[in-house]
Amino acid sequence: MKLMISSKALYSTWMYYSPDRMLIDCGEGASTYLGNKSFAVKRVFITHGHADHIAGLWGLVNTRNNAMGDKEKSLEIYYPKGGKSVEEFINFIIKVNSDLKYNLSIRALDVGEEVILHRTGSAQRVIRPFRTHHTMSEVSFGYNVYEKRKHLKPQYQNLCQDEILKLVRNVGRDEITVEYEHKILTVSGDSIPIKLENALDTDLLAHEATFLNKNDRKGNNHSSIDEVLELAKSARAKAVILYHISTRYERRIKRLVNKAMEETEIDVPIMYVHPSKIFTLN
């Protein structure tokens, strides 16, 4: 299992990405469902401070303190800088859990910052927030996960191993390599369709699609399925996961998704998170 998502618009949304043991959002019920896996979570990235995305934080922090599991493991929570309700809620959680047995660190993130998720040799996996458009009262972020690698500059690619090692000794590794990054995951959070540049060439686009019928879309806070599929096409996303789907469509999701796929003539895999089922991707 690489990705596990539970998402029911206005009730609860959380997403567990197992390669980096991180949660994106932590709606109600996250730790209840994750059970033992709650102890595996290293980092939580919050998209915005609405209750359906943060209500499970208290449970997660508390479960990690009291349930059977490794209490030595630290937990890091990241949230959008300026996100007042997230901050207030986390402060409350810390206040009522003054005897935490593990290290809990909290950090406000800003656009332009990145967090290293994983490092092997010169390769890294990192996460970066980007700004989204949701409600006026809450600052909201989406997240991109990138894989970064160093490649030899073209002029050095035909050299043999000995020649390369010699160059590394003489001029240093940085001089003969270029950094290359690839977007492997894009998560929208709650938003109208995210900007094209944020979704461009992503392997997997997990985008909210609150409205599966474009005629139901009201206000300017959420996305409808046709907008998301058009974005995915323009962005050349290799696969799409629709989440944060309104419960009003519960019994006709498949039909509505198929209809939108036909209308937009999109030909990449489109998956969706049913509001009352846990979604998994291997």
Ligand SMILES: [Zn+2]
């Ligand atoms: Zn929401």
Ligand SMILES: [Zn+2]
């Ligand atoms: Zn929201």
